[in-house]
Structure formats: C-alpha cells, structure tokens
Amino acid sequence: MGTNSRSDTMETEEDVPTPAQRSDDAAACGVSVKGLKENWQKWSNEHREYQEHNPFSHDGRPGAAPPRRGRDDYGTPPQGSMTERRGKDAHTHIGREVEELCQAIRNVGQPGDKDGGGRVVTVEFGKLFEHYVTISNKLVGVLLRARKQGLVDFEGEMLWQGKDDHAVITLLQ
Structure with missing residues (x-):
C-alpha cells in the first residue's frame, strides 16, 4: 500500500486541452452552440404556443379561455389528442x-x-x-x-x- 503523491493527481500542461481542441471535440460530438440555441428556441416557441391554449396555465394570457360548463366540449379532451x-x-x-x-x-x-x-x-x-x-x-x-x-x-x-x-x-x- 503506497500513498498517492501530489504529482500523481495534478494535471500537467500537456493534459489540459487548448481552446482549439475543445471546439474540435464539440464538433466531433455534433454539438454546436448555435445548434443548441436553435433547438432551445424552437422548444421555447412551441411551449409558449401550447401555453397560450392551455386553460390551466396561470400566466394570465387572454388567449387561454377556461372551460365553461354547459358547452358540448366541456370535460372532454381535444379531439384527436x-x-x-x-x-x-x-x-x-x-x-x-x-x-x-x-x-x-x-x-x-x-x-x-x-x-x-x-x-x-x-x-x-x-x-x-x-x-x-x-x-x-x-x-x-x-x-x-x-x-x-x-x-x-x-x-x-x-x-x-x-x-x-x-x-x-x-x-x-
């Protein structure tokens, strides 16, 4: 049983990737900041549109009408859902x-x-x-x-x- 010396656990300059190597690694994984941003924006827009039609959303948008008793569609899920x-x-x-x-x-x-x-x-x-x-x-x-x-x-x-x-x-x- 030996003890770990401090030099065994410390990174050397050769172990730390340079910024160019980091961007090459991200490109190799198929991930880019621009692609992530576009995906996030797409999801955000879809979610915002969904919430506008969600009567249980509490964000106070006027487009979300609460269900009304007595209507034919009261208490039923949207058709085709x-x-x-x-x-x-x-x-x-x-x-x-x-x-x-x-x-x-x-x-x-x-x-x-x-x-x-x-x-x-x-x-x-x-x-x-x-x-x-x-x-x-x-x-x-x-x-x-x-x-x-x-x-x-x-x-x-x-x-x-x-x-x-x-x-x-x-x-x-």
Whole structure:
C-alpha cells in the first residue's frame, strides 16, 4: 500500500486541452452552440404556443379561455389528442373486464328465476372473489362498474372481502 503523491493527481500542461481542441471535440460530438440555441428556441416557441391554449396555465394570457360548463366540449379532451385516445382505450379495456366478470358469474353462479319472470344467475361475493382473484385483482371496482351499467345488482354501496362474503350478487343479463 503506497500513498498517492501530489504529482500523481495534478494535471500537467500537456493534459489540459487548448481552446482549439475543445471546439474540435464539440464538433466531433455534433454539438454546436448555435445548434443548441436553435433547438432551445424552437422548444421555447412551441411551449409558449401550447401555453397560450392551455386553460390551466396561470400566466394570465387572454388567449387561454377556461372551460365553461354547459358547452358540448366541456370535460372532454381535444379531439384527436393522445388523451382522447387513452380514454377510448381505457373504456374498451374496462368493457372487456366487465364482460369477463359476467362470464365468471355465469360459470360460478347458480341459475335461478327472477321475481318478474326471466332467468338470473346469482353467486355469493366470497365464492366469486375466490374464483375471480386469479383473473384480476380489481374485482370490486369492476363490480361497481357493471352495476352502474345495469348488468349486476347487489346490496350495499361497497363489498369487502371477509365481511361481505355472503352478499349475493345477481347477474341481470
């Protein structure tokens, strides 16, 4: 084990690049100050234009009108935007999950007759939870969505594993 001497860590004049060498290194990397400035200016202009149309920007520009209730486009993303696309994809995905839930209820549940005539399928929440847990970990959320769509019915606002294992879920369609 030796000690580092001061001369080992200090730079010599030959190690320090000259200004000409520095500019050659930057050119070799394809980076120039002019190119960086132009890219920054382009981004800045695009961002400024975006903020002018952003109703949630707090810079006080008059061009950014806040959304108004009652208008047809209130609460909807701009048409053709990525937000609109993601929303449609999410809607399709949850629709498939609701269909899978209804199929799981048909597979696990007991067929029966409806009070007003017709056929229904019923299943206890605990039994459905045991079966459905292998498919998805969001059973309660999908159940709430299916109830909102009028596909299933159950008592209570929320179902809890353990506490509501004997709650009856009825598939209406």
